[in-house]
Amino acid sequence: MTDQQSGRQPGRRQVLRGGSALAAAGLGLTGLTALTGCSGSGDTGAGGSGGAGDPRKGKITVWSWQGPAAELKALIPDFNKSHPDIQVTVEDIGNPAIWDKITTGLAAGGQGLADVLHIGVDYLPGYVERFPGGLADLAPLGATAHKDAFAAGLWQTVSPDGKRVNALPWEANSAGFYYRSDLFERAGVDVGALQTWDETIEAGKQLKARTGAHLLGIDKPASQPDAANFFQMLLQLQGAFYFDLEGRITLDSPEAVRAMTLIKTMNDAGLVSNLAGGWNALMSSLKKGTAAVLPWPTWFGGIIEEQVPEEAGKWKVRLPPAVRRGGPTAATVNSTHLAVAGSSKQQAAAWSFVEFALTRPASQVRIYRGKGIAPALLKAYDDSVFHEPSAFFGGQRKGEIFLGALRAPGSAVNYTADYARALKLVTDAQSKVLLKGADPAKVLGEAASELARQTGRKNVR
Amino acid sequence: MTPSTPAAAVSRPAAPRRSARRRGRWGTAAPYLFVLPAVLLFAGFKLYPIAWSFLLSLHRTVGGTETFVGADNYLRLADDPLFWTALRNTGVILVVQVPLMLALATGLAVALDSTLLRGRPVFRLGFFLPMVTGLVAYGIVFSVLLNEEYGLVNWLLGLVGIDPVPWLTEGLWARISLGLALTWHYTGYNAVILLARLQTIPRELYDAAAVDGAGALGAFRHVTLPGLRPALLLTTVLSTIGTLQLFDEPYVLTGGGPDNATLTIGVYLYQNAFKYFDFGYASAVAYALTVLVGVLGMIQFRLLGEKS
DSSP: HHHHHSSSSSSOOOOOOOOOOOOOOSHHHHHHHHTTTTTTOOTTTTOOSSSSOOOOEEEEEEEEOOHHHHHHHHHHHHHHOOOOTEEEEEEEOTTTHHHHHHHHHTTTTTTTOEEEEEEEEEHHHHHHHHHHBBBOOOGGGGGGGGGGGOOHHHHHHOOOOOOOOOOOEEEEEEEEEEHHHHHHHHHHGGGGGGGGGGHHHHHHHHHHHOOBBBSSSETOOOGGGGGGHHHHHHHHTTTSBBTTTTSBBBBSSSHHHHHHHHHHHHHHOOOEEEEETHHHHHHHHHTTTOOOOOOOOTTTTHHHHHHOGGGTTEEEEEEEBBTTOOOOOOOOOEEEEEEEBOOTTHHHHHHHHHHHHHHHHHHHHHHHHHHOOOBSSSGGGGSGGGGGGGGGTTTTTTTHHHHHHHHHOOOOOOOTTHHHHHHHHHHHHHHHHHHHOOOOOHHHHHHHHHHHHOOOOOOOO | OTHHHHHHHHOHHHHHHHHHHHIIIIITHHHHHHHHHHHHHHHIIHHHHHHHHHHTEEEEEETTTEEEEHHHHHHHHTTOOOHHHHHHHHHHHIIIHHHHHHHHHHHHHHHHHHHHHHHHHHHHHHHHHHHHHHHEEEEEEHHHHHTTTHHHHHHHHHHTTTTOOTTTSSHHHHHHHHHHHHHHHHHHHHHHHHHHHTTTHHHHHHHHHHHTTOOOHIIIIIIIIHHHHHHHHHHHHHHHHHHHHHHHHHHHTTTSSTTTTTOHHHHHIIIIIIISSHHHHHHHHHHHHHHHHHHHHHHHHHHHHTTO
């Protein structure tokens, strides 16, 4: 899923260790046991109204993963200067392990959950809908005051009804187009002039013929759910998604068919390398220079710098081409947030930390310097760090490119509680197209019908 | 026996009185007290979840609240193509991989039992070692080895001029890869069980067979195989249950893909519960699986167990 990449490292999951040749009381029952812990009863402790505890003192725990966890930890000394009586412990749960841990905690009525939870946009609506009261309402704590502080569309993500505030936005990633300028130069392509993906495909053919490099890579058998990231980006560049704002299914909309057809065209022309295996394959491909374009969001720039430091000056970045001529080139493709557990006895203290971390530009600038995490807080971008030329990216002002995308009026995206199910059907459909040459309209139509059947949602056709 | 009985009774006259005195206070309660922890643990961690999960399978989360839907989740199962895909995939593994693995394990057990083999403990250890490897760890190792573009196996094949094999990216190959991983992991374990049984077969039977003119194959067919029957039944039933519950390997190796070619019931159950938060439906899948395990186990006991 989109946020799973922003964990920077793929985690390892050790859930439901059903030893195969054991006794009869195996997964049938193990599964039952695990599920019973997750009754999904919606009975989530303190009711999530917000406001419990003292905002000036208490002991709170924060759950996050890898890089972001390290950065939150680094904020604690500063936080304790203004809040000396709040003791903060940041735990790195790992990504994607954190999602199972939060899910089971919420399903168990908030038992064992940390006070502050780092949650991706792909999980937030599901948690809110499936576990009412599982997350505290931050509005009574004063969250609404920060409503206009964040990038376009993000407030609607954390506060769909405009009243209850389920979390505060932290990281906002815009769609990006990282490319090997040296390869394109050798192929005689002016990347800056590419306006649409159709033109990019033509350029990709030239690139393949002259350099042997693929245009881009996709995890064709969908080893990981983020195999659909590129498809999703093409959808969002058209202002579309899997669901519309009313939660109806739009998986087989003309925009979706157009996006999948573009992917098929690229694949049929031999321009797509196979990143089967997910993250490891992506990193290998990056090091081997298999593909000339990495259509990844903001945070991926840091990964490229980290993985291939010797290629400084060869890389450049721009916003992606439009799907249709003159169409948008900006899209916020994912975001992460900090929420407060509804079961927390220290909600007020937890909120103090969330507010400190996410609404003070100084905190966000510090985090950006540490791990390159792009803040949703627009004021943070006043800092010079976002406007410095990057030696790695050929002297480009990378921060400004993405800031431009964040300021562009983005259409709100409704992930709904059924995003994970939709994503699974989409990755299956994409695998059919990429591995078996299936017809995009047909497989997306089938996926949409199946999603409607499984979720009871209406299909817009 | 007869004369000693009254003597024993006379020689220990005080014993019954002492125990009667004790029984008055603790005697009748003691056995219950001893089994109580086990019963409580069983009730708390098995019975309660099993019962609660059944209730859950009759509910669906609508707008955050549990709504009673009766048998709806079970009816949904019947009409769910992915559930049937998962069932079919699991069935294929059961029919193809399990017999092959058990045949291999039997051969291995006979080889490991042979006096002709030197350094037998080393081989036994070697074949059993995969079993102690962490499921997730070996899944990851296999996925790295079998990577189509960057894996060691395809690199080695390339050295001898064989084109890259889409181990994990094409449906049939993904199933084969899964079967290979399972076989690597569990053959040694089954071989050790069979070996233990093999060593209980009396040598005299082989001698008698030899006297009767049986060759190596004849002895295997008429002495070894019948002798192994109880162990074969055990390994077959355990492997069947293990296969029906298969989760870790497909989860780590292929994620159930490509395009659900390696989706098992275990993975589908997990997806519904922890990815889609559809706990009621996942519970129904779990119950369907439990019924399946029970029925297949019974059939196997009937077929294989009658003569043992």
